[in-house]
Amino acid sequence: MAGAGSGKSSSLALRIMLLTQYLGVPLSDISVVTFTRASRADFAERLVRLFKLWGQALSMADAYARVTTFHAMALAWARTMPGFAQLRAFESLGEGEGAGDAFQLKVNPAQRDQLNACFQRLVETDNEFASIIQALQLRASRMAPLPEAHPEVQRRLAALVPAAERDAVLCDLIEAHWREAGHWPLPGVSAMRSEHRIHGQLFLCHGYNEAQEAWVMLGADPSIGDASRPGARLPLRAEWAVKRTLFQAFFGKPLIWIDSFAEVNVDSEVLHGAGIDYKLSGENSAQPLLDAFVAMAGFIENLGLEVPTAAASLENGEDGLFFQALRRYWPALEKQLLGLTPPVLSYNRMFAIFSAPQGSALSRLPEAKLHAIRHLLVDEFQDISPQIARWLQAGLAERLRRDAATSATLMCVGDDWQSIYGWRGSSPEFFMRFEQAFPSPDIRRLMLKxxxxxxxxxxxxxxxxxxxxxxxxxxxxxxxxxxxxxxxxxxxxxxxxxxxxxxxxxxxxxxxxxxxxxxxxxxxxxxxxxxxxxxxxxxxxxxxxxxxxxxxxxxxxxxxxxxxxxxxxxxxxxxxxxxxxxxxxxxxxxxxxxxxxxxxxxxxxxxxxxxxxxxxxxxxxxxxxxxxxxxxxxxxxxxxxxxxxxxxxxxxxxxxx
Structure with a gap:
């Protein structure tokens, strides 16, 4: 236990020198676990330098064999299961093995292909899922309202009459710009003008989406530049912004306002029924629905929970529709990935497979994998999640069950003041209450000050x-x-x-x-x-x-x-x-x-x-x-x-x- 800059990683590396050079422990019985590939590389290089100081040559390949990440170790264990020798991790799909950040997943094209395929199949085959998605579309795609008392609304309300007088001309100019760019009309949208009144003044909408029962308005794409209405003092974009604010405050009907060409692909998919931007309560911003599924499922699993069970407990809350959809989607995605050749699993599923106390996968784990953790050293221990803690507990218990006579050690270093990944499911509690999480007849706490x-x-x-x-x-x-x-x-x-x-x-x-x-x-x-x-x-x-x-x-x-x-x-x-x-x-x-x-x-x-x-x-x-x-x-x-x-x-x- 130590604060920043106190030599935690150095202590971990020197522990290996103590074990190998003075206590006669074979290097093959030692494993060092870090969180990232970068920290793994740094530690392996440090180990090579230390062995050289003791007059021994250690190749980078041999160092890498002893230094790993939690996720690489989970993958190596999972590949010992029958039929899983070529298993791939979903997190590195399309990026090459070991690529990507296993904790902070940004969906790449290969992963999105799988996500979309599962989504489309569910929409077509699961009527309840399709109904939930339709309800989510209606909620997510509507333009967010502004309160009438908002200062911007009050300022632009004074321009209500002139905004109505120029509206037909502006609608024509905006629509013409979209047509020339090849972005109008949009699939699934009836390109028919409709009239609406705001405080007695007449305004127009560009189209209507029957599937969502929502009107559609085209925005002033930035490419329109400083173009203006004939005879106007202000640019077209500034005049159109007045209408947008008025509609946010007073329209009172479902409205999809597409601000720019850049949104066309997303919004046209929304209009078709695929790809919804969704903002969970308490999240900083909206994101594509399937990305939100991946992020929330990862958080749930990092907490050591099963997605269907956890999602079911949240179906009556503020984001109930989201969790109803997630409960159906996530098992279907896992089944689809498992059916690929070679099969694909998420890292969290690999951890879960080897966390069951009486799990057959754990009981069949080859001896060599357990020998490698006879002396286990873990860096940045304050950042482990409940999922990883449970996996460690199960693996160490299995090693002890098979061979209680051989001495074994677990050394963890960390700083609970540097635990900053709670948003992804990590918790410093396992470090702070180490004795309860990893009971042992001999536990020593050392403080580096x-x-x-x-x-x-x-x-x-x-x-x-x-x-x-x-x-x-x-x-x-x-x-x-x-x-x-x-x-x-x-x-x-x-x-x-x-x-x-x-x-x-x-x-x-x-x-x-x-x-x-x-x-x-x-x-x-x-x-x-x-x-x-x-x-x-x-x-x-x-x-x-x-x-x-x-x-x-x-x-x-x-x-x-x-x-x-x-x-x-x-x-x-x-x-x-x-x-x-x-x-x-x-x-x-x-x-x-x-x-x-x-x-x-x-x-x-x-x-x-x-x-x-x-x-x-x-x-x-x-x-x-x-x-x-x-x-x-x-x-x-x-x-x-x-x-x-x-x-x-x-x-x-x-x-x-």
Missing amino acids: ENFRSNRQVIEAAEFLVKGIEAIPGKNAVAAGAQLDNGSASGVHIHARNDDTIARVAQEALDTGATVLLLYRQASDDPRKAPAVQALLQAQAKLAAQARRLRCMTIHASKGLEAQVVLLIGDCTARPAAPARNKLYTLAGLGRKGAAAPYDHAQAEEALRLAYVGITRAARAVHWFLDPTAAARAPGGAAARATRARELFQPEKATDA
């Missing part, structure tokens, strides 16, 4: 943010002597968010010869949109790889990295309340016992841990750029907490921080 990366100011500021949330007791890092830096450039500095200032501070750090990480949490905070920051990154890209000292990425992607100076962009706040995920957390037995919203509570703590991770990437200094309006900061967010310790989070001049 020296931080060899960051100076005292950075450490104290980072730890202040996570103090008070549930954590392993007794953790408080101290800076190693070489990192003790009381200079004015050290510590955490708060700035008002300004893109030019971000570029200037980054350049000043680069001018001193420092390495710099530019970190943000979400897309809206991505500084790469700013011209000044773009110019800096482009200049770095022109340098030789070894000479580049500036990198920009999300905080999640930066885990395990370090730099002398970190620029942190934006606040770290809790995600919106998520009713479905709260119930799933309760079903999985996670979170604070008896809490009404255990997932929401866990996410509030995770937001603070995310800020801790971002800050502790820095050796010397952090420059934190926040919204200049302090009132805009979320009450439970990291920035709001930082304002309570100005001696640790130093506000720059000319800011209200």
Whole structure:
């Protein structure tokens, strides 16, 4: 157990040297498990270097044979089952074996082909599924309403009469632009004008979709540029935006508004009955329905739950239609994948197959696979999910059942303050309550307190943010002597968010010869949109790889990295309340016992841990750029907490921080 920069991975690697060089354990009895292919490669290279220091040659191939990922090990076990020697993982389908991020799946064309094929077959053969999808279409495709009191509605309501007077001409111009581009009419849409009244004024719609009982309106695609209606002062797009706002507030009927040509493929499929954009309650944004199925099913399975059972428990909630559809879709997809040649399974299904206490697959697992985990070492243990924890428990129990006489060990390293993947189903609870999850007659807890990366100011500021949330007791890092830096450039500095200032501070750090990480949490905070920051990154890209000292990425992607100076962009706040995920957390037995919203509570703590991770990437200094309006900061967010310790989070001049 240790904080950031304390040598956790080094301790893990040195444990292997102790086992092999001093205790005589064969290397073949040792397995190191990491989470990503990148961390696997780093650890294998470290192992080769260490063996060389002990005067022994270890090839990269032999190192890779001992260092694996959870998912690669699950695949290797699954391929021992009869008929599954060529088994493929759905997560790497179409990308080559081992490709893709097993946790954060972005659906690629090969995977989408399978998803779509299953969807189409279900729509055609399962009347109940088809009815649910039709209901989802009606809900998902309608334009979101705006309240009449909204300032934008009130402002444009004053232009109601002139908007109606020019509407027929605008409709003609918009439709002509779509026709010339070859995007109108659309399949499934009757291209017939219809009249509608708003506050007594007459407006037109472009078409009607009978299947969804919804009117269709074409938007002003960006390619229309600055074109305008003859004699008009404003561009056509600006005039059309007035109508869009009025319809959002006062139309009161099902309406599909297609904003641009880019949406044609998606929306025309929606009109046909395939491909729906859906936003689950508590999620940040909408996504294609089948992508949402994949994401939610993955979350459910990571929690150690079965999708049909869990989805059935949510069918009467706010997203009931979604879970009704998911309950039918997911087993059908698994059956389809299993019928391919060679067969395909998701990694979560592989974990589940080898998690059953009396499972035949586990009892038939070859001895060599169990010999390899006689001495099991796990990195970043705070990030395991209930699914992986159950799989580990079952595998270790099976090894013990077959051979209780041979000594065996499990060593895990981690930092519960760096647990930042709860949104995908991971939980630090198995690390925090290790003795209950992995009982043993001999358990030792070792605390690494020296931080060899960051100076005292950075450490104290980072730890202040996570103090008070549930954590392993007794953790408080101290800076190693070489990192003790009381200079004015050290510590955490708060700035008002300004893109030019971000570029200037980054350049000043680069001018001193420092390495710099530019970190943000979400897309809206991505500084790469700013011209000044773009110019800096482009200049770095022109340098030789070894000479580049500036990198920009999300905080999640930066885990395990370090730099002398970190620029942190934006606040770290809790995600919106998520009713479905709260119930799933309760079903999985996670979170604070008896809490009404255990997932929401866990996410509030995770937001603070995310800020801790971002800050502790820095050796010397952090420059934190926040919204200049302090009132805009979320009450439970990291920035709001930082304002309570100005001696640790130093506000720059000319800011209200």
